[in-house]
Amino acid sequence: MVDVLVIGGGNAALCAALMAREAGASVLLLEASPREWRGGNTQHTRNLRCMHDGPQDVLVDAYPEEEYWQDLLKVTGGQTDEKLARLVIRASSNCRDWMRRHGVHFQPPLSGALHVARTNAFFMGGGKALVNAYYRSAEALGVQIRYNAPVDAIELDGERFVAARIGDERIAARSCVLAAGGFESNRAWLREAWGQVNGEWVADNFLIRGTRFNMGVLLKFMIKAGADAIGDPSQSHCVAIDARAPLYDGGICTRVDCVSLGVVLNRNAERFYDEGEDFWPKRYAIWGRLVAQQPGQIGYSIIDSKAIGRFMPPVFPGIQADTLAELAQATGLDVPTFVRTIETYNAACRVGTFDHAVLDDCHTEGIAPAKSHWARPIDTPPFYAYALRPGITFTYLGLKTNEQAAVHFDGKPSPNLFVAGEMMAGNVLGKGYTAGVGMSIGTAFGRIAGTQAARSAGQPATTSHGVSHAVA
Structure with a gap:
């Protein structure tokens, strides 16, 4: 029997496994995917949102706790647990040295990287490199790893974890960390969450921007087993992506980032939301849901040649025409x-002084919806159009937890069952998103869960990385 069983294979799971192993626990990690697809949605990430009170290595200026909190409060509309959110924010300030010790390298953000040079630390080589670094470190430390190991049931004794099951196989452990992701790849569950409009299932027009392996099997099992849930099943990290993107694993390159530089039309050729409401990193993750609420779940981002070179080009070229009529x-x-x-x-x-790097004074008057910033006439050919579909990265329905990352049953925390990553992100993200915060949540709660699981299994919890917590 191992001390700590970690179920999942992405950032949160790996952080938990590494912390538990550093604390002296024997650790087994179960990843549902084959080795070549390991890492869940982490393989598609690029950066971590970090609090800092002054310039630090790859981060410029300062991004203090209160500003981070206000940014999160704004995008969630107040649907967040402040205590847990501030825990994540503070933990984001001191995790990078620990990450480096496990092989993660950082780089300054590239020029024009969505205004996040001050707030986000970028991974050298992206999320795939981070995943590979963590797996190498875990293997070197003696963490046992199994691939193609999808857990479909948990054996409980009241609130206590006893064993996990993969079909008929039973795997016992002294404690367990659940970090198996959301249900974004489960089309039937997405249908149930989003319902029908005019007799058509809204979710049938969704693309899955993230991993194909997050079916939510373990999440559904735990909710049915009586674990306390939190979050709206229709809320998610939902981005407007190129309608030509693949069904799964499109990742960052399928995102269309020119929305704030033009207008977005629905199938009826009408605008439906303020394209210049705020900086793109604070608004990109609302556009998937906005498009999902339009007829046929499709939109069209329209720009002219003045916008070219001002945004990260997507993998597919836009439709190009010399006149607006031809583009239509x-x-x-x-x-x-x-x-x-x-x-x-x-x-x-x-049009005042156009500056895409600030909330400028270029705006509209006399139309609804307004465009608050970066409003310039679309009048310089050639013109471009990008068809948009909702791209689901991860879902926000999850398990309720506390500062010790414990799973709760009727309000009572489990003594040896913990949760991290997308399976609990809804505690912090009731809705909305801001760039890099998912990695902040997964890193903070993965480290806490691993520490607590090792302690629960009888190992002394480490205090060397700023993540020491008393058991509730």
């Missing part, structure tokens, strides 16, 4: 309505 025709939208919408927007633009 090429996208299949009603030509007169399309042209009228763009011309009305153009006439409403009040």
